[in-house]
Amino acid sequence: MRALLVIPTVFILVTVVFIVMRATGDPITAALGGKLPPAQLAEAIHNAGYDRPIIVQYFEYLGQIFTGNFGTTLSDNRPVVEVLVTYGTATLELAFYALLVAFIVGIPLGMVAAYVRDRWGDAVLRVFAILCYATPVFFAGMLLKLVFSVWLGVLPVAGRASTGSELEMQFLPFSTGIYTIDAILTGDPAVLGDVLRHAVLPAIALGLLTAGVFLRLVRTNVIGTLSTDYVDAARSRGVAERRLVTKHAYRPALIPIVTVIGLQIALLLGGAVLTETTFEWKGLGFMLAEYLQARDFVAVQGIVAMLAVIVALTNFVVDIIAALIDPRVRY
Amino acid sequence: MTATTTSATPVAVPKRRLRDRLPVAHQLRQSVGLQRGMLVAGLVITGLFVLTAIFAPLLAPYGFAQLRGEDGAFGSQQAPSAEHPFGTTVGGYDVLSRVIWGAQTALLVIIVAVIASIIAGVLLGLVSGYFGGWFDRVLVVVCDAIYAFPSLLLAIALSIMISGGQSSLWGGILAAALSITVVFIPQYFRVVRAETVRIKAEAYVESAKVLGASNGRIMFRHVLRNATRTLPLIFTLNSSEAILTLAGLGFLGFGIEPTAAAEWGYDLNKALSDVTSGIWWTSLYPGLAIVLAVLGITLVGESLNDLADPRLRGRRRVAQAAGQVAETSVVPGGTLSAGPGGLDGLESGESFDEHGIEVKR
Numbered sequence: 001m002r003a004l005l006v007i008p009t010v011f012i013l014v015t016v017v018f019i020v021m022r023a024t025g026d027p028i029t030a031a032l033g034g035k036l037p038p039a040q041l042a043e044a045i046h047n048a049g050y051d052r053p054i055i056v057q058y059f060e061y062l063g064q065i066f067t068g069n070f071g072t073t074l075s076d077n078r079p080v081v082e083v084l085v086t087y088g089t090a091t092l093e094l095a096f097y098a099l100l101v102a103f104i105v106g107i108p109l110g111m112v113a114a115y116v117r118d119r120w121g122d123a124v125l126r127v128f129a130i131l132c133y134a135t136p137v138f139f140a141g142m143l144l145k146l147v148f149s150v151w152l153g154v155l156p157v158a159g160r161a162s163t164g165s166e167l168e169m170q171f172l173p174f175s176t177g178i179y180t181i182d183a184i185l186t187g188d189p190a191v192l193g194d195v196l197r198h199a200v201l202p203a204i205a206l207g208l209l210t211a212g213v214f215l216r217l218v219r220t221n222v223i224g225t226l227s228t229d230y231v232d233a234a235r236s237r238g239v240a241e242r243r244l245v246t247k248h249a250y251r252p253a254l255i256p257i258v259t260v261i262g263l264q265i266a267l268l269l270g271g272a273v274l275t276e277t278t279f280e281w282k283g284l285g286f287m288l289a290e291y292l293q294a295r296d297f298v299a300v301q302g303i304v305a306m307l308a309v310i311v312a313l314t315n316f317v318v319d320i321i322a323a324l325i326d327p328r329v330r331y
Numbered sequence: 332m333t334a335t336t337t338s339a340t341p342v343a344v345p346k347r348r349l350r351d352r353l354p355v356a357h358q359l360r361q362s363v364g365l366q367r368g369m370l371v372a373g374l375v376i377t378g379l380f381v382l383t384a385i386f387a388p389l390l391a392p393y394g395f396a397q398l399r400g401e402d403g404a405f406g407s408q409q410a411p412s413a414e415h416p417f418g419t420t421v422g423g424y425d426v427l428s429r430v431i432w433g434a435q436t437a438l439l440v441i442i443v444a445v446i447a448s449i450i451a452g453v454l455l456g457l458v459s460g461y462f463g464g465w466f467d468r469v470l471v472v473v474c475d476a477i478y479a480f481p482s483l484l485l486a487i488a489l490s491i492m493i494s495g496g497q498s499s500l501w502g503g504i505l506a507a508a509l510s511i512t513v514v515f516i517p518q519y520f521r522v523v524r525a526e527t528v529r530i531k532a533e534a535y536v537e538s539a540k541v542l543g544a545s546n547g548r549i550m551f552r553h554v555l556r557n558a559t560r561t562l563p564l565i566f567t568l569n570s571s572e573a574i575l576t577l578a579g580l581g582f583l584g585f586g587i588e589p590t591a592a593a594e595w596g597y598d599l600n601k602a603l604s605d606v607t608s609g610i611w612w613t614s615l616y617p618g619l620a621i622v623l624a625v626l627g628i629t630l631v632g633e634s635l636n637d638l639a640d641p642r643l644r645g646r647r648r649v650a651q652a653a654g655q656v657a658e659t660s661v662v663p664g665g666t667l668s669a670g671p672g673g674l675d676g677l678e679s680g681e682s683f684d685e686h687g688i689e690v691k692r
Contacts, residue, residue, distance in 0.1 A: 008472050008476075009472065009476040012473050012476040013476050013477075016477065017488060020489055021488060021491065122365070123365045126369070130626055130629050130630060130633065133571075133625070134629055135621075135622050135625075136575055136579065136596075138579075138599060139599060139622065142606045142614045143614075145607070146611055150609045151609070158607075266480060267481070269481045270481035270483035270484060271483075273481075273483060273484070274583070277582070292583065292585075300491070304484050304488060307481065311479055311481065315479055
């Protein structure tokens with residue numbers, strides 16, 4: 001039942017993207033308007049087929065997406081799918097490290113907050129969680145850069161790797177685009193260290209955003225499970241409160257996290273656009289911002305539509321995982 | 332939490348004093364200890380933010396687009412000094428003034444965005460939940476789809492659509508606000524629709540139908556006023572999200588032109604390259620302004636949320652608070668006694684002050 005919902009969701013999202021992006025006019029006028037004489041402009045529009053009825057264009061667009069064709073960028077004339085494959089790996093890598101940071105920070109702190117609930121430690125942790133949410137990722141990124149890269153000089157300012165490491169990775173016979181894996185493939189520990197050092201600040205900036213969400217979620221759920229019957233039963237058998245939190249209450253409290261990760265994907269992607277711009281991390285978000293600056297709306301439409309499909313599919317997968325973990329959830 | 336609503340006799344509901352019925356004042360009295368501390372801190376910060384926004388013209392030493400004072404141009408990237416306590420930006424603006432004026436822009440965007448999304452979301456949720464049918468189903472799927480989508484990307488796409496990406500003061504504020512609106516409509520829609528579906532099955536709606544009340548009357552008089560109690564909570568959470576979305580848009584270059592209004596996200600975008608050369612004042616202050624504004628509003632929202640959830644409410648006054656849950660129940664005096672007394676209570680507007688967000692179920 002739930003599986004069937006993915007199709008209309010994807011359909012609605014690509015339709016919304018189409019309507020929104022095309023409501024104001026055609027992409028060629030947006031990109032080149034004023035730069036070309038009107039006659040040439042009209043010809044370019046005609047050649048691209050943007051002078052046909054909008055409904056025809058819409059169905060053509062749907063058909064193209066159905067066959068996996070998300071269009072070709074105007075500014076550098078590359079298929080959007082190629083852009084995704086080239087830069088998507090960088091975003092994937094960033095998202096992975098960010099989630100790692102979020103787990104490492106959010107879950108233990110959430111359990112601590114539940115353990116010391118309604119005391120000072122709890123208040124401090126909750127304000128910390130709110131601060132994680134309240135700090136825009138780009139501001140967090142700039143502060144981290146300022147302290148660790150400029151003042152202390154211990155971590156690189158921007159980018160995914162230094163030029164030397166990138167050169168070394170170029171000579172790989174097989175490149176995944178995921179720098180961590182590529183760096184391991186080179187077999188040079190210096191390259192791996194360099195790649196990891198570049199990932200630290202962006203991962204923290206983006207990860208803290210999600211860490212705050214996890215912290216609050218774990219805290220609320222652990223507090224909830226602490227008052228259930230089976231925890232009461234364990235408590236009455238004399239199990240220590242600390243052990244109740246770490247062993248009994250925490251596992252069921254993690255189930256909602258799996259579901260929330262689905263929603264976090266959307267937040268992470270939005271945050272990735274900002275993080276990548278801040279750290280010049282050449283991923284999808286960075287490219288999206290570049291295409292926005294260049295007013296290349298074909299590329300923007302393609303990338304956004306594709307991200308929509310990814311979000312919908314991830315949510316679907318997450319739902320299935322949640323069902324597998326939790327026997328109570330059945331679709 | 333409805334255990335106290337089961338008294339069989341029609342209860343004369345004492346009219347609560349005004350200070351109890353004010354939305355936040357009630358929670359303030361109900362809260363205790365740390366929770367109260369967080370709520371008060373949030374209220375103070377939010378109050379400062381609103382005051383700064385309103386009195387920006389008086390507080391700011393210079394205009395937001397002012398480049399020169401009495402003794403010539405301000406100069407670019409000047410370190411903090413007596414004339415410019417927060418320094419100047421790369422474009423030669425006074426940072427302090429732009430931080431102060433930025434509060435005004437943020438507040439305007441919040442107001443426009445939240446009001447527009449409340450009106451649209453509440454209306455759609457009400458109609459959709461009340462009438463049901465295929466219209467309802469389609470709307471639910473559409474809203475779920477939009478809800479799952481990265482809101483910043485949606486806002487970017489919308490701001491391109493609304494303003495073509497570049498903006499004047501009101502154009503920019505409207506574009507930012509409306510982009511945020513579309514992102515928020517699903518949230519209001521979901522909440523109001525869920526409440527409407529629940530309330531639709533209540534006995535007093537049935538009786539209103541039997542009495543021959545029109546659909547419009549039932550929707551707006553009986554259902555709407557009961558379906559809105561979680562709105563203040565979403566309102567606060569959305570306000571903070573609105574600030575963040577606005578800043579995100581500004582940071583990506585979809586903000587408001589510096590000559591049209593001051594916007595924190597735009598200033599941070601311009602400060603990005605300053606950071607590398609160790610210039611900290613151009614990014615620190617606008618960033619802190621965002622953090623503080625969002626922090627204040629979120630603290631209020633979080634506290635309201637906790638006080639709404641009996642599991643999370645401070646323990647000491649739970650018993651006392653439980654007594655008040657009955658008061659704010661959908662039908663005053665309890666659903667079982669919703670005879671004329673209960674309906675009368677509804678008609679007189681007794682239970683509709685929005686403070687009653689504590690009764691989720």
